[in-house]
Amino acid sequence: MARGRSERRRSAWGAWLAVAVAGVLVWAVMHGHGGSSGDAAAAPSGSASGSPSGVRASAGAPSPSASGAGGSWYHGSYDPSQFAAQVRDRAHEAGVDPQLVMAVLYDEDYKPHxxxxxxxxxxxxxxxxxxLANMHQATFDQVKQGRPFADRSWLDLPDDPDLAIRAEAWYLHDLAAELPAHHVSSLTTDELLALGYNTGPGNMLAFARGVALGPQAQQYLDTTRSNWAKAGKAIAI
Structure with missing residues (x-):
């Protein structure tokens, strides 16, 4: 499983490389001119495993009200465990498993945040x-309807980790509402929800009916399983 996660990350970075060069240049230019936008001056860096991690909560948990703060929560590296308090709170608010919310954050940490x-x-x-949870605009705009963050914008997500975690938790809540009470799949409910987060509700329901996973879905499932114990340990901190 660890090998599959490593290959997934190498593949993700390889797929980005050709197109991302221009983006990195834009980022470098922004920071090369003194960070006039107020963004953090530290360049994104990866750990040996390929994810931007290494600094944990020793510097203090980031503020949930970081929206619009120009990257003030990010200090050159990131590990999902530093948001354990927010994960517990938002999972409780949405009525979902905090270990699942944390596992998805680990699943989605393959790129710089x-x-x-x-x-x-x-x-x-x-x-x-x-x-932090890699959410698309259409999903965010759907999930926020009728929720306490209905007035927030998808564009707030990079600057506000708490909002990203909150939206993720409520999306998992919505996916859970679509699952039938009983399913024939050997997958657990949390595994189906993680797959739904990655592949969409239609595929999730197909997997619940016993449809075989494709290579990408299987890779995401393997990654979720490899992160599961780590996620449980993180929320217990």
């Missing part, structure tokens, strides 16, 4: 996914 990088990338790919 520096707000400056995400905004630069968005200029090149307007359909990109934003925030």
């Amino acid at each position: 520096d707000p400056s990088f995400e905004k630069a990338w968005l200029k090149l790919k307007p359909t990109a996914a934003l925030g």
Whole structure:
């Protein structure tokens, strides 16, 4: 499973490389001129495993009210465990398993989550996914309806980790509402929900009926399973 996660990350970065060069140049130019936008000055960096991690909560948990703060929560690296408090709170609010919410954050940490990088990338790919949980605009706009964050914008996600976690938790809640009470699949409910987060509700329901997973869905499932114990340990901190 660890090998599959490593291959997934290498593949993801390889797929980005040709197009992302321009985005990185935009990011570099922004920071090379003194960070006039107020974004954090640290360049996105990856750990040995390929994800931007390494600094944990020792510096203090980021503020949930980081929206519009120009990347103030990001200090050159990121690990999902530093948001354990927010994960517990938002999972409780949405009525979903906090371990699942944390596992999805680990699943989605294969790319830099520096707000400056995400905004630069968005200029090149307007359909990109934003925030710690990599959410697309259409999904966010659907999930926020009737929720306490209904007045928030999808563009707030890079700067506001708490909003990203909150939207993720409520999307998992909505996916859970679509699952039948009983399913023939050998997958657990949490595994089906993680797959639904990655592949969409239609595929999730197909998997619940016993449809075989394709290679990409299987890879995401393997990644979720490899992150499961780590996610449980993180929310217990």
